[in-house]
Amino acid sequence: AQSVSQHNHHVILSEAASLELGCNYSYGGTVNLFWYVQYPGQHLQLLLKYFSGDPLVKGIKGFEAEFIKSKFSFNLRKPSVQWSDTAEYFCAVLQAGTALIFGKGTTLSVSS
């Protein structure tokens, strides 16, 4: 069965620091990849997604993610975080014909 691993449980950064959150998945076939964000007290929102084409995808609020097929990875990056980026970040993988599977999430705390 498909599984999604997010290696960082809780990341604490200062404003303007660079961010990279790791995500690995287990299935070796065709997948669609997503990052969702959940701000405190709010619902899950799509940050960015990868289906095909350029493996470097850009999302909202300056986030980007790179799909590396050989490493089964889809890491999320942002060059300079802001206090407002404090949230829970979920990597999710969709294998054709199955439901969206989430990783355990990474809590990002940004101090001003």
Added chain:
Amino acid sequence: EPEVTQTPSHQVTQMGQEVILRCVPISNHLYFYWYRQILGQKVEFLVSFYNNEISEKSEIFDDQFSVERPDGSNFTLKIRSTKLEDSAMYFCASSVVVGGNTGELFFGEGSRLTVL
């Protein structure tokens, strides 16, 4: 912007009681989902629903759970006899087509269920 709405936002119930969580998906969406998130754990898939029937369900979705689309707008999750371990945030989601095409699920704000 259209959104998925869920009610109630928080429900407290006694163990063994029946609970119904309600969702209004985005109007032109055809696929509906329930996910749950136990505090401190990952978001887990429960069930997907299309064309008035369950299209996929996880092992979590046992006989205590049922889903229904009673009219043209609501999508409900019923837990027949709640257990302490059912305490979680339950998220409803909808999508235009099954995830393989667009993949973007639009989530509601969640219904927090507390079972005492």
